[in-house]
Amino acid sequence: MISGTLSATVITTTVYIDSERGNDKNDGLSEATAWQSLTKVNAATFGPGAKILLKAGSMWVGRLHPKGSGAEQHPIVIDQYGEGNKPLIDGNGMTGKGVVYLYNQAYWEINNLEITNDADTPGDRRGIEVSAANGGLINHIYLRNLHIHHIKGIIGNGHPEKRTAGIYITTVADDIKPTRYNDILIENCHIHHVQNQGIATSHEKGVFDYPEGEKWENRKMTNLIIRNNVIHHISKNAMIIRMTEGGLVERNLCYETATDITGNTIFSRTVRGTVFQYNEGFLNRSPDADGSLYDPDINSPGTIWQYSYSHDNAHGLVWFCTHKRDDGIIVRYNLSQNDKGALVYFNYAFSGASVYNNVFFIGEHVSPVIIRERSNTDHTYSFHNNIIYNKSEGATYRFALPGYKAIQNRTFGHNVFYGNHPKGEPDDPAKITEDPLFVAPGLGSIGLNTLDGYKLRKGSPALRSGNVIPNNGGIDFYGNKVDSKKIPNRGLYEGPGL
Numbered sequence: 001m002i003s004g005t006l007s008a009t010v011i012t013t014t015v016y017i018d019s020e021r022g023n024d025k026n027d028g029l030s031e032a033t034a035w036q037s038l039t040k041v042n043a044a045t046f047g048p049g050a051k052i053l054l055k056a057g058s059m060w061v062g063r064l065h066p067k068g069s070g071a072e073q074h075p076i077v078i079d080q081y082g083e084g085n086k087p088l089i090d091g092n093g094m095t096g097k098g099v100v101y102l103y104n105q106a107y108w109e110i111n112n113l114e115i116t117n118d119a120d121t122p123g124d125r126r127g128i129e130v131s132a133a134n135g136g137l138i139n140h141i142y143l144r145n146l147h148i149h150h151i152k153g154i155i156g157n158g159h160p161e162k163r164t165a166g167i168y169i170t171t172v173a174d175d176i177k178p179t180r181y182n183d184i185l186i187e188n189c190h191i192h193h194v195q196n197q198g199i200a201t202s203h204e205k206g207v208f209d210y211p212e213g214e215k216w217e218n219r220k221m222t223n224l225i226i227r228n229n230v231i232h233h234i235s236k237n238a239m240i241i242r243m244t245e246g247g248l249v250e251r252n253l254c255y256e257t258a259t260d261i262t263g264n265t266i267f268s269r270t271v272r273g274t275v276f277q278y279n280e281g282f283l284n285r286s287p288d289a290d291g292s293l294y295d296p297d298i299n300s301p302g303t304i305w306q307y308s309y310s311h312d313n314a315h316g317l318v319w320f321c322t323h324k325r326d327d328g329i330i331v332r333y334n335l336s337q338n339d340k341g342a343l344v345y346f347n348y349a350f351s352g353a354s355v356y357n358n359v360f361f362i363g364e365h366v367s368p369v370i371i372r373e374r375s376n377t378d379h380t381y382s383f384h385n386n387i388i389y390n391k392s393e394g395a396t397y398r399f400a401l402p403g404y405k406a407i408q409n410r411t412f413g414h415n416v417f418y419g420n421h422p423k424g425e426p427d428d429p430a431k432i433t434e435d436p437l438f439v440a441p442g443l444g445s446i447g448l449n450t451l452d453g454y455k456l457r458k459g460s461p462a463l464r465s466g467n468v469i470p471n472n473g474g475i476d477f478y479g480n481k482v483d484s485k486k487i488p489n490r491g492l493y494e495g496p497g498l
Contacts, residue, residue: 009044009045010045010046010047010068011044011045011046011047011050011068012046012047012048012049012050013029013049013050013051014029014050014051014053015028015029015034015035015041015044015050015051015052015053016028016029016030016031016033016034016035016053016055016081017034017035017036017037017038017040017041017052017053017054017055017058018031018034018035018036018055018058019036019037019055019058019059019060019087020055020058021034021036022034022035022036022037022055023035023036024036024037024039024040028040031055031081031082034055037060038060038062038063038064038089039062041064041066042063042064042065042066042067044066044067044068045066045067045068046066046067046068046070046076047068047069047070047071047076048069048070048071048074048075048076048107049070049074049075049076050068050070050076050077051076051077051078051079052066052076052077052078052079053078053079053080053081054078054079054080054081054087054113055080055081055082055087056080056081056082056083056084056085056086056087057082057084057085057087058087058088059087059088059089059090060087060088060089060090061090061091061092062089062090062091062092062094063089063091063094063097063098063099063100063101064078064089064099064100064101065097065100065101065102065103066078067105068105069105069106069107069108070106070107070108070140071107072107072139072140074107075107075108075109075140075142076107076108076109077108077109077111078108078109078110078111078113079109079111079112080111080112080113085114086112086113086114086145086147087112087113087114088113088114088115088116089113089114089115089116090116090117091115091116091117091125092117093117093118093119093120093123093125093152094117094125095123095124095125096124097126097129097131098126098127098128098129098130098168099115099116099117099126099127099128100113100115100127100128100129101128101129101130101131102129102130102131102141103131103132103133104131104132104133104134104135104138105130105138106137106138106139106140106141107139107140108140108141108142109140109142109144110128110142110143110144110146111142111143111144111145111146112144112145112146113146113147114146114147114148114149115127115128115146115147115148115149116148116149116150116151117150117151117152118150118151118152119152120152121152122152122153122154122155122164122195123152123153123154123164124153124154124160124163124164125151125152125153125164126151126153126163126164126165126166126167126168127146127148127151127165127166127167127191127194128143128146128148128166128167128168129168129169129170130168130169130170130181131169131170131171131172132170132171132172132179132181133171133172133173133174133179134173134174134175134176134177134179135177135179136177136178136179137179137180137181137182138179138180138181138182139181139182139183140182140183141169141181141183141184141185142184142185142187143167143185143186143187143189144185144186144187144188144189145187145188145189146167146189146190146191147189147190148166148167148189148190148191148192148194149166149190149191149192149193149194150193150194151164151165151166151193151194151195152195153165153194153195153196153197153235154195154196155195155196155235155236155260155261156196156261157236157261157262161196161236162196162197162200162202162236162240163200163202164195164196164197165194165196165197165198165199165200166189166191166194166197166198166199166231167186167189167191167198167199167200168197168199168200168201168202169181169184169200169201169202169221170200170201170202170203170204171202171203171204171205171206171219171243172204173204173205174205174206174218174219175205178218178219179218179219180218180219180220180221180222181221181222181224182221182222182223183222183223184201184221184223184224184225185225185226186199186225186226186227186229187225187226187227187228187229188228188229189229189230190229190230191229191230191231191232191234192230192231192232192233192234193233193234194233194234194235195234195235195236195260196234196235196236196237196261197234197236197237197238197239197240198231198234198237198238198239198254198257199226199229199231199238199239199240199241200237200239200240200242201221201224201240201241201242201243201244202240202242202243203219203242203243203270206219206243206270207242207243207269207270208270208299209270209299210270210299210323210325211245211270211271211272211299211301212272216245216272219243220243220244220245220272221243221244221245221247222244222245222246222247223246223247224241224244224246224247224248224249224274225247225248225249225250226239226241226247226248226249226250226252227248227249227250227251227252228250228251228252229252229253230252230253230254231252231253231254231257232253232254232255232256232257233256233259234254234256234257234258234259235258235259235260235261236257236258236260236261236262236263237257237258237263237264237265237266237267238252238254238257238265238266238281239252239254239265239266239267240267240268240269241266241267241268241269241271241274242268242269242270242271243270243271244268244271244272244274245271245272245273245274246272246273246274246275247271247274247275248274248275248277249266249274249275249276249277249279250275250276250277250278250279251277251278251279252266252279252280253279253280254266254279254280254281254282254293255280255281255282255283256283256285257281257283257284257285258284258285258286258287258290258291258314259285261286261287262286262287262288262289262290262291263284263286263290263291264284264286264290264291264292264293264294264295264297264315264319265281265284265292265293265294265313266279266281266293266294266295267294267295267296267297267321268295268296268297268300268303269297269298269299269300270298270299270300271299271300271303272300272301272302272303273301273302273303273304274300274303274304275303275304275306276294276303276304276305276306276308277304277305277306277307277308278307278308278448279293279308279309280308280309280310280311280446280447280448281293281294281308281309281310281311281313282310282311282312282313282446283312283313284313284314284315285314286314286315286341287314290315290319291313291314291315291319291340291341292310292313292315292316292317292318292319292339292341292342292345293308293310293313293316293317293318293336294308294310294317294318294319294331295318295319295320295321296318296320296321296322296326296329296353297321297322298321298322298323298326298348299323299326300322300323300326300329301325301326301327301328301329302327302328302329303328303329303330304329304330304332304473305318305329305330305331305332305334306330306331306332306333306334306473307333307334307477308334308335309334309335309337309444309448309451310334310335310336310337310339311335311336311337311338311339311444312337312338312339313339313340313341314340314341315339315340315341315342315343315345315368316336316339316340316341316342316343316344316345316360316368317331317334317336317339317343317344317358317360318331318334318344318345318355319342319345319347320345320346320347320348320350320353320379321347321348322347322348322349322350322353323348323349323350324348324349324350324351324377324378325350325351326350326351326352327350327351327352327353328352329350329352329353329354330353330354331344331353331354331355331356331358332354332355332356332357332358332472332473333357333358333473333476333477333492334358334359334477334492335358335359335361335444335451335454335477335492336358336359336360336361337361337363337442337444338361338362338363338365338366338442339366339368340366340367340368341368341369342368342369342371342372342398343360343362343368343369343370343371344370344371344372345369345372345373345374346371346372346373346374346379346381347372347374347377348374348377349377349378349379349406350378350379350380350381351378351380352380352381353379353380353381353382354381354382354384354469355381355382355383355384355386356382356383356384356385356386356467356469356472357384357385357386357466357469357472357476357488357489357490357491357492358386358387358491358492359386359387359389359454359491359492360386360387360388360389360390361389361441361442361444361454362388362389362390362391362392362395362419363391363392363442364391364392364393365392366392366394366395367392367393367394367395367396368392368395368396369395369396369397369398370388370390370395370396370397370422371383371397371398371399371426372397372398372399373398373399373400373408374400375400375401375404375406376404376405376406377406378406378407378408378409379400379406379407379408379409379410380407380409380410381409381410381411382410382411382412382413383410383411383412383413383415383426384411384412384413384414384415384466384467384469385413385414385415385466385467385469385488385489385490385491386415386416386490386491387415387416387418387436387462387490387491388415388416388417388418389416389418389419389436389438389441390417390418390419390420390421390422391419391420391442392419392420393420395420395422396422396423396424397422397423397424397425397426398424399424410426412426412427412428412431413428413429413430413467414428414430414431414465414466414467414490415428415430415431415432415490416431416432416433416434416436416461416462416490416491417431417432417433418432418433418434418435418436421433430467432461432462432465432490434461435461436456436460436461436462436490436491437456437457437459437460437461437462438453438454438455438456438457438460439452439453439454439455439456439457439498440452440453441453441454451477452478454477454491454492454493455478455493455495455498456489456491456493456495456497456498457497457498458496458497458498459497460489460497462489462490462491463489463496463497464486464487464488464489465487465489465490466487466488466489466490467487467488468484468485468486468487468488469484469488470484471484472484472488475494476489476492476493476494476495477492477493478492478493478494478495480493480494480495481494482494
């Protein structure tokens with residue numbers, strides 16, 4: 001229905017838009033009487049239950065910014081109708097806001113669009129932008145099955161550069177009214193050829209705060225899920241996840257990242273307890289620092305990084321760029337195969353991290369730093385039940401140098417160090433140096449389903465010889481149960497052996 005007066009119309013029914021055969025003089029209520037332009041859509045206010053359907057194969061130049069909000073159980077839905085290619089919205093180089101833009105709007109679902117915004121020169125550009133200022137609680141923003149590509153942003157490390165992205169969700173101001181997000185879903189999107197970021201969440205004022213206290217409660221994002229996205233050919237990071245409490249980032253495939261400037265593939269900043277799992281990252285091209293799959297960055301206490309696959313990157317599995325107060329960081333049941341640079345880099349200070357039951361396969365053709373510590377920062381961590389399978393004669397360790405006041409409180413236990421043994425290999429009283437008897441190590445390809453070669457064969461010394469770790473997540477990389485009361489395997493496989 002269409003409710004309200006003519007001057008304040010709120011549309012709560014389905015409208016159709018056809019760029020070729022539509023007409024803005026139509027009522028828009030059927031395919032035969034579709035509207036034509038984005039201008040017509042942007043001038044309308046939509047309410048709970050409305051649907052904005054764009055015809056498959058249609059194309060528009062400009063910005064899509066419909067007004068209004070839905071309601072619980074009655075979101076406003078943007079989608080395509082008809083058969084064919086996703087409806088295309090081309091920003092044609094516009095700057096300042098996203099090609100698709102929401103502002104202080106809640107309960108929206110945006111599906112099945114193609115979005116691009118290319119240009120000859122860099123600029124302040126985003127594919128989709130969700131923004132809020134003094135807007136209270138912004139609920140239910142779902143972005144699904146979107147194809148976002150060729151967003152000509154700005155390459156760089158500063159905040160203006162990091163605002164240019166395929167998808168950007170942020171709070172601009174909350175000086176008058178506390179403003180935050182809840183129930184955010186980004187799913188099954190294909191994002192590529194973007195400068196500077198693939199997906200980024202942020203807060204323009206609070207991103208540097210520690211995740212605690214009243215300010216945090218008023219600003220945090222809750223119930224964030226980012227899953228099953230493919231993100232590639234990104235000039236810096238595939239994802240920057242900021243301002244989340246809890247939340248889940250899973251089953252995303254990220255490759256050809258940091259193609260123009262340094263950057264870890266997926267990193268967090270000012271979050272608490274967010275879980276990153278079943279992600280795959282390869283061909284991070286970082287020319288210098290960073291370059292790993294994962295980075296628990298500044299203010300990331302309680303984050304969990306698990307069940308993921310890092311391979312053929314400029315650096316390795318995880319790069320700690322933490323805050324000295326950060327604790328409870330867990331890195332478990334991951335695989336690093338033929339990564340370069342630093343495989344695990346304890347860089348900035350933190351107060352507690354646990355790295356366990358991971359596998360690091362190092363082929364003959366790479367020469368990484370297996371474990372690296374920064375000398376002038378404090379680190380307290382444990383490193384247990386991991387398997388380092390080292391075929392390289394050039395691999396090294398680089399622990400903190402003596403003479404610094406920094407504290408290195410580290411514990412190594414029940415790891416496997418097989419193959420070449422570089423100088424400085426950790427002193428582990430329960431280490432094993434025998435062949436762990438993987439089924440077929442080094443043969444992982446693209447996809448988590450190609451990694452059965454890292455299961456253990458019967459007779460492996462890594463079977464039932466690890467250290468019991470409480471609160472271990474309950475399953476291994478392959479989904480086998482891990483009993484917290486029984487001696488576990490070393491590595492990422494907890495089965496009985498093949």
